[in-house]
Amino acid sequence: MIPTITAFEQSPDRGQGLARDMPVRWAFEEVGQPYNVRLVSFSAMKERAHRTLQPFGQIPTYEEGDLVLFESGAIVFHIAEHHAGLLPNDENARARAIGWMFSALSTVEPVIVQREASLYLENHKVWHEERLPIVEDRIRSRLDDLAARLGDAEWLDGAFSAGDLLMIQVLRRLDGADILNDYPNLMAYVARGEARPAFKRAFSAQLALVPTDEVLRMSGVR
Amino acid sequence: MIPTITAFEQSPDRGQGLARDMPVRWAFEEVGQPYNVRLVSFSAMKERAHRTLQPFGQIPTYEEGDLVLFESGAIVFHIAEHHAGLLPNDENARARAIGWMFSALSTVEPVIVQREASLYLENHKVWHEERLPIVEDRIRSRLDDLAARLGDAEWLDGAFSAGDLLMIQVLRRLDGADILNDYPNLMAYVARGEARPAFKRAFSAQLALVPTDEVLRMSGVR
Numbered sequence: 001m002i003p004t005i006t007a008f009e010q011s012p013d014r015g016q017g018l019a020r021d022m023p024v025r026w027a028f029e030e031v032g033q034p035y036n037v038r039l040v041s042f043s044a045m046k047e048r049a050h051r052t053l054q055p056f057g058q059i060p061t062y063e064e065g066d067l068v069l070f071e072s073g074a075i076v077f078h079i080a081e082h083h084a085g086l087l088p089n090d091e092n093a094r095a096r097a098i099g100w101m102f103s104a105l106s107t108v109e110p111v112i113v114q115r116e117a118s119l120y121l122e123n124h125k126v127w128h129e130e131r132l133p134i135v136e137d138r139i140r141s142r143l144d145d146l147a148a149r150l151g152d153a154e155w156l157d158g159a160f161s162a163g164d165l166l167m168i169q170v171l172r173r174l175d176g177a178d179i180l181n182d183y184p185n186l187m188a189y190v191a192r193g194e195a196r197p198a199f200k201r202a203f204s205a206q207l208a209l210v211p212t213d214e215v216l217r218m219s220g221v222r
Numbered sequence: 223m224i225p226t227i228t229a230f231e232q233s234p235d236r237g238q239g240l241a242r243d244m245p246v247r248w249a250f251e252e253v254g255q256p257y258n259v260r261l262v263s264f265s266a267m268k269e270r271a272h273r274t275l276q277p278f279g280q281i282p283t284y285e286e287g288d289l290v291l292f293e294s295g296a297i298v299f300h301i302a303e304h305h306a307g308l309l310p311n312d313e314n315a316r317a318r319a320i321g322w323m324f325s326a327l328s329t330v331e332p333v334i335v336q337r338e339a340s341l342y343l344e345n346h347k348v349w350h351e352e353r354l355p356i357v358e359d360r361i362r363s364r365l366d367d368l369a370a371r372l373g374d375a376e377w378l379d380g381a382f383s384a385g386d387l388l389m390i391q392v393l394r395r396l397d398g399a400d401i402l403n404d405y406p407n408l409m410a411y412v413a414r415g416e417a418r419p420a421f422k423r424a425f426s427a428q429l430a431l432v433p434t435d436e437v438l439r440m441s442g443v444r
Contacts, residue, residue: 055371056329056364067314073328074321092289099296105324106295107278110332122356127349134344142278149277 031083100163168193253305322385390415
């Protein structure tokens, strides 16, 4: 049975692959699992039918027969647990890879999402200019530690894993922030992730949903 | 082999059981697994020896033979995966419980931690009073959705799971915030968690590390 995920009918990032269907698509592509996508409008996301699948009114969801899942981390884990390619076979290495999944989503991502909240929700406040550097210092503190741990390794712990997939996707949210430029090894790490054929297929699939004129406009911006 | 975790030598919460060793202790108690605790000072947490175990210089860590883990979510998952009692046997129910683990740590906790960052790190700013309600509205938005999903159920999805354990622990961070008072079903949910014998044992164990005079002072405050 081919699972079905939900994605934004109109992604706010206009095809930059930063919405949370992206890590799920990437995981599917890494393991070679076909999937269907059902698009959901912003208004439909907040309605009862969608909230039955996703109590917080967000995307993505995952449906496969009787199973309904939400939380991109949990969906990526579910895919990784049922297909080879995203978690090591060695038991200890597998536990550590799962550790990096949690680390990406609960230690690194929150400080990065805070920056987005500042930029998009608080940018009209008189104190926005003063507060943004505080938020960015919290990001740097995390990146200092992450960069020190990664060192010159290719991936966080041995072979590429679901932990790398989620961490790279989280770091991609800093695209355009300049902060990442101060961490050449993290820049290279993200680039290695983006160079993976599975990433490229996932990226193209979400980009294909954006109307052509918007893609052209965005390509001029970026 | 008895695993060893790390905890604060002097917890900033002075025995309220809000530090991240608490969910790990609770998980150990739920499954009946003995554990050792090594206390770490704030300065030692930032040194190389500890960072080898925990790259972000935080607690807890988990050591068992060759295995070193960090991230409280991943440690709770590791315990849940290796002992009965924290994840359902039914495969779909298990996947959903893991979904609630991620939901607790990546959807609900970040907005609650933001409030703590405001209160403890930004309370001297002239804009603190104006910004705090914005932060608290983001918490309410999540709690609205969580309360609607929980309804009058005892736990989030069938029997008590590691998803409930992490969610309840996250909601406990709102203790003293008044916000939770507006959600009677979430208050009762947290109370049900705190009434579990395993929670009480874990709570007592961390409280026992606080010097007696401080416990007495705190008990007057609370």
